[in-house]
Amino acid sequence: MRKWEENVRRVVPYTPGEQPKKERMIKLNTNENPYPPAPEVAKLLQSFDVTQLRRYPDPSIGDLIREIAAFYQVEPEQVFAGVGSDDVLAMIFLTFFNSKLPVLFPDITYSFYDVWARLLGVAYETVPLDERFLIRAQDYNRPCGGVIFPNPNAPTGELLPLETVETIIRQNQDVIVVVDEAYIDFGGKSALPLIDRYDNLLVVQTFSKSRSLAGSRIGYAFGSRKLIRYLNDVKYSFNSYTLDRLSIAIGACAIRDRAYFEETTQKVIAAREWTKQELSRLGFVFGDSMSNFIFATHPQIPAVQLFEDLKKADIYVRHFQQPERIQNYLRISIGTMEEMQELISFLQQYKQ
Ligand SMILES: *Cc1c(COP(=O)(O)O)cnc(C)c1O
Numbered sequence: 001m002r003k004w005e006e007n008v009r010r011v012v013p014y015t016p017g018e019q020p021k022k023e024r025m026i027k028l029n030t031n032e033n034p035y036p037p038a039p040e041v042a043k044l045l046q047s048f049d050v051t052q053l054r055r056y057p058d059p060s061i062g063d064l065i066r067e068i069a070a071f072y073q074v075e076p077e078q079v080f081a082g083v084g085s086d087d088v089l090a091m092i093f094l095t096f097f098n099s100k101l102p103v104l105f106p107d108i109t110y111s112f113y114d115v116w117a118r119l120l121g122v123a124y125e126t127v128p129l130d131e132r133f134l135i136r137a138q139d140y141n142r143p144c145g146g147v148i149f150p151n152p153n154a155p156t157g158e159l160l161p162l163e164t165v166e167t168i169i170r171q172n173q174d175v176i177v178v179v180d181e182a183y184i185d186f187g188g189k190s191a192l193p194l195i196d197r198y199d200n201l202l203v204v205q206t207f208s209k210s211r212s213l214a215g216s217r218i219g220y221a222f223g224s225r226k227l228i229r230y231l232n233d234v235k236y237s238f239n240s241y242t243l244d245r246l247s248i249a250i251g252a253c254a255i256r257d258r259a260y261f262e263e264t265t266q267k268v269i270a271a272r273e274w275t276k277q278e279l280s281r282l283g284f285v286f287g288d289s290m291s292n293f294i295f296a297t298h299p300q301i302p303a304v305q306l307f308e309d310l311k312k313a314d315i316y317v318r319h320f321q322q323p324e325r326i327q328n329y330l331r332i333s334i335g336t337m338e339e340m341q342e343l344i345s346f347l348q349q350y351k352q
Contacts, residue, residue, distance in 0.1 A: 014115045025316060030318070035267070040257055053246075057241055064248045072222070079221070079222060083218075084206060087242060089180065091231055097117070101143055105148045108326055109126075110154045127139045133156045135164070146172075150179075150182060154182065154293075155329075181204060186209075205220055210292075218250070272289065275334065279296055295329055
């Protein structure tokens with residue numbers, strides 16, 4: 001090892017899902033939305049004045065934050081925005097997780113949390129989900145440096161009732177509690193109304209899944225004015241221009257179309273429920289996902305084998321090596337109804 005390597009901040013990075021460059025494939029591996037963004041976004045791009053790009057974007061992301069605040073009926077001072085919720089979450093780790101006591105999150109969850117904790121040297125402890133892959137509120141009732149969990153959880157898709165979310169927040173009023181709601185629009189109840197009652201709560205959402213804009217990298221968080229101020233102080237100390245001009249304009253435009261948002265999320269939900277029925281008929285076992293994916297296992301079919309065979313047929317799903325107790329599961333994102341039908345026909349023939 002070279003001498004200078006002793007001082008490298010080394011981490012095992014997060015592994016994002018594959019993005020194969022193929023014309024024809026069924027891509028059910030990264031929980032993207034199968035529908036295009038709201039129609040007004042295409043018009044915006046056609047008329048976008050490129051000369052604007054020579055100027056820096058608005059560091060306060062005002063146009064987008066005002067639209068988000070209007071949609072969710074909160075004050076702009078209660079909203080923080082970033083380059084996807086990954087950026088927002090990283091900024092939250094950097095700002096608020098700074099205790100000697102460990103930050104708590106589930107053992108089976110979004111695999112970026114432990115990466116940020118290790119990168120930033122944040123103490124953390126994982127809390128095992130129960131045998132049905134559910135979060136238990138009583139496990140989060142102890143001194144800690146903060147709490148973070150997705151609701152619905154990833155990659156299980158399991159939704160925690162809002163009362164249980166509130167119990168976890170109530171038990172932890174001396175630290176920051178983060179509810180990562182990347183999938184909340186697919187049938188869950190948001191913890192957003194609780195920000196007025198708990199000044200230690202942050203609710204994080206994204207345009208990547210329910211708003212079909214993973215490619216534009218837009219995420220946001222709701223919290224008390226004080227929390228948002230602290231987050232902005234750290235943001236301005238790190239990179240004052242996060243979202244670029246085009247993404248700010250795209251996000252502000254997309255969120256205005258409530259009808260399209262509701263129509264496309266309903267289509268995803270309908271395809272998910274149909275897929276659950278069919279998978280169950282084929283002997284797959286899975287929880288009652290309230291997200292845009294299903295986390296399934298089959299008592300007779302090894303997950304890795306099926307993963308590889310699906311890939312040969314140009315159907316991409318996601319398999320996680322870690323932790324061990326999910327090694328025989330596949331996470332299947334919900335595509336269009338036609339894509340789900342193709343997946344099911346493949347599985348019907350595969351079983352015979
Ligand atoms: C997809 C996802 C994110 C990150 O989404 P962005 O594309 O960065 O907005 C955050 N948390 C969970 C649980 C996710 O599944």
